[in-house]
Amino acid sequence: MMQRPRADEHEDFYRTSLGKEVLDAEVELLLDLLPEEGRVLSIGCGIGVHEAALRERRPAMDLTCSDLQDEMLRSAPSDLHLVQADMTVLPFPDGTYDAVYEITALVFVHDPEKALSEMARVLRPGGSLVLLSLNPLSKWGRDRLGQLPAPWGELEGLVAMVEAATGGVVHVDHALNLEDDVLRESTGLEDAALIVLVSQRPTSRS
Numbered sequence: 001m002m003q004r005p006r007a008d009e010h011e012d013f014y015r016t017s018l019g020k021e022v023l024d025a026e027v028e029l030l031l032d033l034l035p036e037e038g039r040v041l042s043i044g045c046g047i048g049v050h051e052a053a054l055r056e057r058r059p060a061m062d063l064t065c066s067d068l069q070d071e072m073l074r075s076a077p078s079d080l081h082l083v084q085a086d087m088t089v090l091p092f093p094d095g096t097y098d099a100v101y102e103i104t105a106l107v108f109v110h111d112p113e114k115a116l117s118e119m120a121r122v123l124r125p126g127g128s129l130v131l132l133s134l135n136p137l138s139k140w141g142r143d144r145l146g147q148l149p150a151p152w153g154e155l156e157g158l159v160a161m162v163e164a165a166t167g168g169v170v171h172v173d174h175a176l177n178l179e180d181d182v183l184r185e186s187t188g189l190e191d192a193a194l195i196v197l198v199s200q201r202p203t204s205r206s
């Protein structure tokens with residue numbers, strides 16, 4: 001049976017030199033993809049390491065950090081705005097956020113369609129949904145996806161679900177080659193450990 005992610009394992013990983021490199025690279029990606037300011041919701045934030053970095057680097061961002069597990073949130077910096085929440089039933093009104101993002105959290109959910117429709121619901125029209133997800137096209141990604149619920153299987157399945165949720169076009173890009181547990185620049189979708197999916201909720205004019 002699949003184990004729940006554990007806070008102590010996250011802490012140990014982000015203390016390693018690979019963990020620090022991965023964190024830095026992911027934070028740079030988020031800085032590129034998220035707005036300079038406005039309301040941003042992190043889904044499945046775990047121990048909040050990305051969010052602590054974002055708070056330092058982008059202080060004008062009004063960041064809410066959510067996770068299902070209290071155990072994770074107890075290990076996150078207490079000065080973050082932390083909310084215990086299941087991504088399939090988000091406790092936020094429609095259209096609250098300018099951007100919503102998740103990093104390898106959607107793969108733990110048995111009903112990703114519901115989770116994505118909740119993420120899209122809390123986005124304002126024109127707001128962005130950003131997913132950093134394990135890549136089913138790389139061996140590294142497939143090896144890990146095989147042990148998780150991630151019921152979409154192929155990349156096309158995930159793209160279709162995101163499109164259905166936001167009603168907008170989905171842009172897919174490759175990120176981070178982690179073969180042999182070394183961080184390298186990925187050259188394409190075949191060697192990327194993670195993919196980035198970005199989709200905007202259309203405005204009434206788009």
Ligand SMILES: C[S@@+](CC[C@H](N)C(=O)[O-])C[C@H]1O[C@@H](n2cnc3c(N)ncnc32)[C@H](O)[C@@H]1O
Nearest residue numbers: 005044045046067068069072086087103105108
């Ligand atoms: C692999 S960890 C990633 C944590 C963090 N995003 C990171 O990259 O360090 C996945 C996270 O998703 C959270 N999670 C799992 N199911 C969830 C759900 N239904 N709603 C919200 N968070 C969930 C877990 O508690 C865990 O913190």
